[in-house]
Amino acid sequence: MDLLKTHFCNRLFYCAVAVILGWETCNKYLVKNTLGQQVFFVAEENDCCNRQFCGSLRSFILHVQDNMGQEVITLTRPLRCGGFCCPCCMQELEVQAPSGTPIGYVVQNWHPYLPKFTIQNERREAVLKLVGPCCSCKCCSDVNFEILSMDESINLGRISKQWTGFLREAFTDADNFGIKFPMDLDVKIKAVLLGACFLIVSYSLNARFCQMLL
Numbered sequence: 001m002d003l004l005k006t007h008f009c010n011r012l013f014y015c016a017v018a019v020i021l022g023w024e025t026c027n028k029y030l031v032k033n034t035l036g037q038q039v040f041f042v043a044e045e046n047d048c049c050n051r052q053f054c055g056s057l058r059s060f061i062l063h064v065q066d067n068m069g070q071e072v073i074t075l076t077r078p079l080r081c082g083g084f085c086c087p088c089c090m091q092e093l094e095v096q097a098p099s100g101t102p103i104g105y106v107v108q109n110w111h112p113y114l115p116k117f118t119i120q121n122e123r124r125e126a127v128l129k130l131v132g133p134c135c136s137c138k139c140c141s142d143v144n145f146e147i148l149s150m151d152e153s154i155n156l157g158r159i160s161k162q163w164t165g166f167l168r169e170a171f172t173d174a175d176n177f178g179i180k181f182p183m184d185l186d187v188k189i190k191a192v193l194l195g196a197c198f199l200i201v202s203y204s205l206n207a208r209f210c211q212m213l214l
Contacts, residue, residue, distance in 0.1 A: 029201075031064075031194070040072070041065045042198070062198055074099040075195045077202075080108075091117075091202075095195040097188070104192030106130070106199050115145070117199070119192055126150060127189060130159070130196055145200055147181060147193065157181035159197050177201065 031040035045061040059080075064073035074096040080089050090108035097103050102122050109116040115132035129152055132145040147157040157180040177197050181190060 029198075038067060041067075062195075064194075071099055073097045073191055073194070075198055077199065091199060093195050093199045095192045097191055103188040104195070106192060106196045108199075117145075117196060119147075119189065119196065121188065121192075128156065128193075130193075132200070145196075156185075157193075159193070159200055161200065175201065 027044045029042040030038055031042060033039050042062050042064050045063060046058065059078050060076075062075035063071050064075065066072050075093060076096065077091070077093045080091050090110060091106075092108065093106040094102055095104045095106070104122055105120040105124060107118045107120060109118055113134050117130040118126045119128035119130060121127050127150070129148040129150060130145050131148060131152065133143060143161040145159040146155055147159065148155055158178075160178045160180070162176040162178055177200070179193055179197055181193055185193075
């Protein structure tokens with residue numbers, strides 16, 4: 001039974017991130033399970049100047065609501081650069097559940113060519129690594145961010161930006177993302193990985209122009 005359980009421990013928490021409005025306005029998302037059933041509704045809280053002048057690097061607050069309209073998770077990202085030339089000002093996201101109670105963090109790590117993040121618990125102790133590809137603008141294939149152990153020797157799952165077709169990729173901001181992680185993972189860390197998915201959503205917007213050229 002333990003071996004069978006381990007074989008099926010990776011389940012797909014299908015985060016169908018369907019952007020209802022463009023990134024120039026406050027984004028809205030649907031989070032669905034493997035059966036296509038809505039699990040969460042996510043709405044961005046932001047202001048016009050921040051959206052227009054800071055673009056995908058802007059600060060934001062995301063309110064994650066269940067199907068009863070109750071806010072169960074709050075995601076907060078401050079304004080950061082996150083560029084290659086600014087190692088002291090990398091991206092960071094705080095996950096709160098309930099609102100006002102931090103349960104974990106997603107912290108970008110400086111690397112010359114790879115997008116790397118550390119998943120931290122509420123005590124800011126590093127528990128997992130998240131590593132993306134050198135080029136996040138692939139054509140006709142998914143872009144995978146691997147969820148790894150701290151020494152990066154064990155693959156525990158992935159966050160995938162799924163290819164949706166040339167026309168949709170080139171001319172819209174509506175993306176589909178999938179999260180795959182062990183079923184027995186701590187529920188708080190699962191929530192932090194959901195937050196990491198939305199940080200990657202913002203990261204992927206920076207590669208939009210590159211995708212249009214492929």
